[in-house]
Amino acid sequence: MRFELTPRTNSSTVMRIFASIAAFITAFLIAGFVIWLMGRSPLAAFDVYVLQPLSDPWSLQELIVKATPMALIAIGLSYCFRANLWNIGAEGQYVIGAVLGGWLALRTHGTDAGLWVLPLMLLLGILGGALWGLIPAFLKTRFGVNEILTSLMLVYVAQLTLDYLVRGPWRDPQGFNFPQSVTFDPAATLPPILEAGRVHYGAVFAAIAVVVTAVILGRTLFGYRLKLTGDAPRAARFAGFSSKATTLAVFAISGGLAGLAGISEVSGQIGQLQPSISPGYGFTAITVAFLGRLNPIGILVASLVVALTFIGGESAQIMLKLPLDLTQAFQGILLLCVLAADAMVSYRIRFVTRGGGK
């Protein structure tokens, strides 16, 4: 017996939307089954994971705060993934963005430096992420090194660099030997959008990135260049699009956006540098990018959904004693269900049983 996938001639938008909903329901059913196997009530888990965060104003703000870095990074990654280039190292670009931007915050700490500090920090964050992203791009275009490996390995280099800095030269002398920097000055802090709110201006950057990217990917020659490079690389060369320039450009863009996410998180949310500044946003953003089908609006929605699982996972850990790993497992299940649903919309699946050959 074997499977046969035959392309459907008429896959409609309605079917796609319906399939996405079906994918979510299936993912919840599977997760519920796993929770039931662990001896907890699936209904209680659904309440803690989904309903409570969505009905509480504090959680709703938290949702946006968590979704912001993932949306920014995933938007950047969508440039790479559309062109079939695999930047797996957004986590590292995020960290280096935070380090380079954070450097300025520490340099100007205690001085009465003016309004220029914050914008410059953000620019340095973008620059740091972009440069870190350009390393695997350069290695690929110059020496043909696989970008998946180099971008991934550079994550660890970035993380250990940050670790070294906050334990060594950048450690707060008054910090009781905790591995962390001083708290940033107000001039180096990304303010909340609403007075006393939790949501900082990073969310605005994410919204701008969504709109700008929607225009670039849908309306410009550069957007078409990425699509063509991803779908038919030889045709892209025939169109006069140099694959090297494309590679460098998309790694710089995705690195820059990851760096912006990093510096926004550090200056808007954490307020200082410390060994860990991300619960794995850079990796989860890969899931987010594909959940959102590499479409900017889709990515925005997906980042909110995944943020919900993060927040729900934290409460479930406290209230139901469910392990945090379950959250990651659920994110994986969700991605698999969405991709499978997508495949079933595009293809008809048939089981073929072999008749007698004689």
Place this chain on the structure above:
Amino acid sequence: MKADVPPSGTPLVELKGISKRYGDLLANNGIDLSIEPGEIQALLGENGAGKSTLVKILYGVIEPSAGVIRWQGRPVTIGSPVEARALGLGMVFQHFSLFDELSVAENIAVALSSEWSLSKVREKLGEISRTYGLALDADRAVWTLSAGERQRIEIVRCLLQNPRLLILDEPTSVLTPQEAEHLFTTLDRLSAEGCSILYISHKLEEVRRLCRRATILRAGRVVATIDPRASSAREIAALMVGSAVGEIRTDAPHHPQGEMLRVSNLSMPPAGLHGQALRDISLVARAGEIVGIAGVAGNGQSELFAALSGERLPDRAESVVINGKPSGTLGIDPRRRLGAAFVPEERLGHAAAPSHSLSENTLISHAATEVSRSGFILMNAARRVARSIVQSFDVRTPEGDPQARKLSGGNLQKFVIGREIIRRPKLLIVDQPTWGVDAGAARLIRQALVDLAREGSAVVVVSQDLDELFEVADRMAVIHQGTLSPLKPIGEWTKEAVGLEMLGVAQAQGGVHAV
């Protein structure tokens, strides 16, 4: 085996009502076909007529939606190529399935069942080579062989299994005229020994040379079964296309004027392990003429095309001069802005992106068209351009703005050639303009090339189809192992002379342009 011998008069294989449906498309529609023992039968039809589908059904690669196959009178289900071979079917595909790095004998051994040892293969290989005149060196690596020799491996591989029916799919598309004639002799001999042959082709002359019966398919149905020797080429073509095929209008050539393309002493190293180096190529194409470049596949045509289009750059700017400007070091886009246009051999994936709509595909040669402004795509303009290409070049498409892959080969080729011609380029370079294209589309494309030249553009046509070149070219040269023969007016060439150049024999004898 004795029990298998059918009563005389029973066909070797009989297909009844074979249908194959892909979604909305009926690729085969109630096809009846029978093949007698020892018969060479032709299966004729345009691309997309359903020939490949039919033979794949027969060879067990795909299963029919409906219909019966009888083998020596017995109904059979052919579930896979293994079962097909066990019955006694052999198939030589158009695209060879050989391992380049392995030797001839190894390539044959891997395809056979495990009871064939390498030494046994070698022994039988020698035997069959001698019997059928299929000279092959058992220990040569495949990548060192010509297309004709590679095809011989495929044929020998089939013959080792003593087939009752041999299916050949467009076997001469990669052969020189001499090699093709050699193949025909072999096939005649096989037929005389009782092996049936199903010969798939769209070249009428070959079919008339070989076959007494031809089944003609059109749009998935059998439209006629005829004796090709009793019908004229034009009648057969009309049956295939469904309407009478007109001849190409070629007025007396205008006097060629300014040089649009000058290639001088172009040499390039091979692109990859099995690529072909270009050696000292020189040629000139003037406004108003069509320059043909003949040659067997793999002799440097794609390398020459890449150097002319700017997809691979030679070292010296002077080696390619377009419209008076040294362009060797310019990429494809600047060359387009100089008035050049290019159509590569591969339609899907090179000339066009399969999953993109036709309007998006107009963007691929965007530099010289009006479909973008300061980095933004003018989608309406792109749709308009796509529509006017579809109308002017009779591209038959599904409704609206379909994906390129939804078009048949011939229609997509009309689209990609139309996309370049509609810009009225001063220089058009096209590689294999009608490769795998049906007769109707081929005629339209050739006419469009001739018209473009007569309107004052220079056209360079690289083609393996000699008939095509003799029909459209004003001057012609032959490429062999990366070297180009002198460019001569078409009237000074004979098919024999071209064949000798294709084999490199003329050079060895004459030494005209030996280094």
